[in-house]
Amino acid sequence: MSHEHTRAVITANHLLDGYSVYLAERDRWVAHLSDAMQFEDSDFAKQKLTMVENDLSVVGPYLIEISIKEGFVRPTQASEISRVHGPTNYKHNQVSGGL
Amino acid sequence: MYQYSDFDRNFLKRRTARFKDQVERRISGALTEDEFRPLRLMNGLYLQLHAYMMRVAIPYGTLNSVQMRKLADIADKYDKGYGHFTTRQNIQFNWPKLRDVPKILEELADVDMHAVQTSGACIRAVTSDHFAGAAADELIDPRPTAELIRQWSSDHPEFAFLPRKFKIAVSGSENDRAVIMAHDIGIRVTRDELGKTGYQVFVGGGLGRTPMVAKPLREFLPKADLLPYLEAILQVYNQIGRRDNKYKARIKITTHENTIAAIKAKVEERFFLQKARFDGSDQKLLEKIENDFTAPEFKKASLEDFYNRQVIDPAFGEFVNNNTHQHKNPDYTIVSVSLKKHGQTPGDATSSQMRLMADIANKFSHDELRVSHEQNIILPHVHKGDVAKVYAALGEDDLECANIGMISDLISCPGMDYCTLATARSIPVAKEIATRFDQLKLEQDIGPIKLKVSGCVNACGHHHVGHIGILGLEKRGVESYQITLGGDASETMSIGKTLGPGFAADEIVAAIEKIIETYLEQRLSREERFLEAFRRIGSTPFKTALYGAEVQKNVA
Numbered sequence: 012m013s014h015e016h017t018r019a020v021i022t023a024n025h026l027l028d029g030y031s032v033y034l035a036e037r038d039r040w041v042a043h044l045s046d047a048m049q050f051e052d053s054d055f056a057k058q059k060l061t062m063v064e065n066d067l068s069v070v071g072p073y074l075i076e077i078s079i080k081e082g083f084v085r086p087t088q089a090s091e092i093s094r095v096h097g098p099t100n101y102k103h104n105q106v107s108g109g110l
Numbered sequence: 111m112y113q114y115s116d117f118d119r120n121f122l123k124r125r126t127a128r129f130k131d132q133v134e135r136r137i138s139g140a141l142t143e144d145e146f147r148p149l150r151l152m153n154g155l156y157l158q159l160h161a162y163m164m165r166v167a168i169p170y171g172t173l174n175s176v177q178m179r180k181l182a183d184i185a186d187k188y189d190k191g192y193g194h195f196t197t198r199q200n201i202q203f204n205w206p207k208l209r210d211v212p213k214i215l216e217e218l219a220d221v222d223m224h225a226v227q228t229s230g231a232c233i234r235a236v237t238s239d240h241f242a243g244a245a246a247d248e249l250i251d252p253r254p255t256a257e258l259i260r261q262w263s264s265d266h267p268e269f270a271f272l273p274r275k276f277k278i279a280v281s282g283s284e285n286d287r288a289v290i291m292a293h294d295i296g297i298r299v300t301r302d303e304l305g306k307t308g309y310q311v312f313v314g315g316g317l318g319r320t321p322m323v324a325k326p327l328r329e330f331l332p333k334a335d336l337l338p339y340l341e342a343i344l345q346v347y348n349q350i351g352r353r354d355n356k357y358k359a360r361i362k363i364t365t366h367e368n369t370i371a372a373i374k375a376k377v378e379e380r381f382f383l384q385k386a387r388f389d390g391s392d393q394k395l396l397e398k399i400e401n402d403f404t405a406p407e408f409k410k411a412s413l414e415d416f417y418n419r420q421v422i423d424p425a426f427g428e429f430v431n432n433n434t435h436q437h438k439n440p441d442y443t444i445v446s447v448s449l450k451k452h453g454q455t456p457g458d459a460t461s462s463q464m465r466l467m468a469d470i471a472n473k474f475s476h477d478e479l480r481v482s483h484e485q486n487i488i489l490p491h492v493h494k495g496d497v498a499k500v501y502a503a504l505g506e507d508d509l510e511c512a513n514i515g516m517i518s519d520l521i522s523c524p525g526m527d528y529c530t531l532a533t534a535r536s537i538p539v540a541k542e543i544a545t546r547f548d549q550l551k552l553e554q555d556i557g558p559i560k561l562k563v564s565g566c567v568n569a570c571g572h573h574h575v576g577h578i579g580i581l582g583l584e585k586r587g588v589e590s591y592q593i594t595l596g597g598d599a600s601e602t603m604s605i606g607k608t609l610g611p612g613f614a615a616d617e618i619v620a621a622i623e624k625i626i627e628t629y630l631e632q633r634l635s636r637e638e639r640f641l642e643a644f645r646r647i648g649s650t651p652f653k654t655a656l657y658g659a660e661v662q663k664n665v666a
Contacts, residue, residue: 098527
């Protein structure tokens with residue numbers, strides 16, 4: 012039986028285009044959730060969030076919960092799933108051009 | 111249409127220049143997001159799930175062809191080639207880049223358009239009957255009143271920081287097509303027994319998490335008293351409206367908590383003082399505005415083609431039957447262009463569709479278009495002899511769908527596909543329902559019906575006042591859709607009642623199908639519409655069809 016566990020990720024919207032971005036190693040913002048830094052320790056995640064809260068290149072960083080199952084990373088909240096995949100009514104290429 | 115003056119144009123120019131500077135300061139880091147947020151919202155710029163969203167005002171839903179073409183150009187140049195017409199008669203662009211927004215505002219200002227007061231706790235863009243100035247049943251054209259309110263409320267310093275957003279709608283017909291009783295203030299332009307023009311004023315309507323039907327505040331307000339009376343209402347609201355809880359801050363709650371009698375007494379007291387401060391210049395302005403809204407010069411031409419073609423071409427006959435409305439000039443008709451072709455996103459139009467509608471309006475509708483709160487585009491003045499040409503032209507870009515008023519002509523908010531507030535998706539549900547009933551070929555049999563879908567309790571999709579309403583919620587991380595029945599958005603407004611437990615995303619279309627099957631079984635005749643049947647038989651047959659008699663007992 013495969014094991015499912017949850018972790019935290021920091022997300023935001025890019026300042027210039029508003030697209031979804033995720034915090035990765037070395038405080039870089041990346042377009043794909045799979046490249047994001049995952050936090051097991053919630054205190055450390057909160058500490059990191061405080062550090063990037065004033066980053067002027069993004070808008071409103073916040074923590075989200077993700078689940079990891081069989082190597083696949085997926086947010087647990089429906090609106091965050093939508094932010095990963097984009098709207099269902101059109102197929103847009105949504106990688107932030109501001110990165 | 112109202113013609114912008116130099117004052118209007120200078121105002122927009124200054125406003126756009128100011129916002130351009132604010133954007134530059136935000137990008138340079140001189141402004142924080144906390145400082146910038148209220149400034150961008152004042153200029154219609156939201157941040158949604160996937161990107162920025164820009165809401166452009168279309169006051170009382172009226173556009174000319176140049177303005178519609180400009181919206182198409184903006185969609186191509188700064189967005190992804192389409193726009194979304196909303197239940198507030200506005201248009202939203204879903205993918206603008208921050209650096210481009212001042213340029214978009216400059217381009218809008220070139221055609222006398224803007225995004226002012228499309229957000230924030232201020233008086234929002236005024237809405238009206240999309241058939242204004244054209245419908246046969248209209249008593250008085252509401253557009254001059256709507257324009258007067260637009261000018262009065264634009265940048266009104268006293269009402270820039272209200273407890274909450276404030277929406278005013280104006281209608282000039284007994285048949286309410288502007289949902290006036292779901293607005294903070296609803297105004298019906300009317301006449302008294304002596305034939306004098308005035309207003310019937312309603313207050314405290316609204317949908318959202320606490321839906322309420324507006325209550326009459328004044329049965330007849332003389333024409334000259336409108337602005338002092340509106341100021342009196344706004345002053346009372348500004349003073350006693352709650353600022354401690356945003357869910358209790360709308361005037362509907364103020365009215366409910368204080369009682370309509372108390373609000374009326376306070377408004378009248380305030381009005382007495384306010385009236386003395388008006389010197390009649392507002393009425394001179396109104397006279398000037400009224401001159402901008404004279405009827406177009408209607409032509410005289412043959413009607414033969416209009417009637418003959420309906421006989422030989424059943425598809426055209428269906429289009430005339432569903433998509434046209436009686437005009438005050440018997441040789442003319444009002445054409446509704448459906449933005450709901452089965453399987454399409456309700457309210458969306460591509461740039462090429464916008465240009466096509468602009469061309470048609472220019473050629474066949476005295477250069478006028480309207481946006482309806484039902485997310486369609488209206489050509490208000492089409493000579494009957496031209497309807498076949500309009501129909502053929504619309505067909506060039508998938509705009510000839512003859513489903514106005516049918517079940518697939520449903521309202522839908524953007525839902526969780528775009529909106530940060532949404533708790534469920536609404537667009538896929540709307541598309542699937544439309545597609546399903548098209549497959550069943552039941553639409554004409556069902557007849558006129560109002561189905562409305564919202565993706566959260568804020569009710570931008572007006573689900574409370576749909577004959578059938580669908581509310582998308584999130585239950586433990588899964589989308590769940592609650593059904594309400596018996597809502598009514600017209601002059602006999604009522605709020606729909608929740609039928610029972612919600613349905614999963616893959617169950618909701620089948621549930622709607624069962625409701626329709628029940629209606630078809632229960633109706634007395636084809637003439638008995640869904641709402642009439644519901645009011646006669648109540649919710650029990652529908653509950654039984656959906657939940658079964660046993661489950662229903664347990665739910666009760």
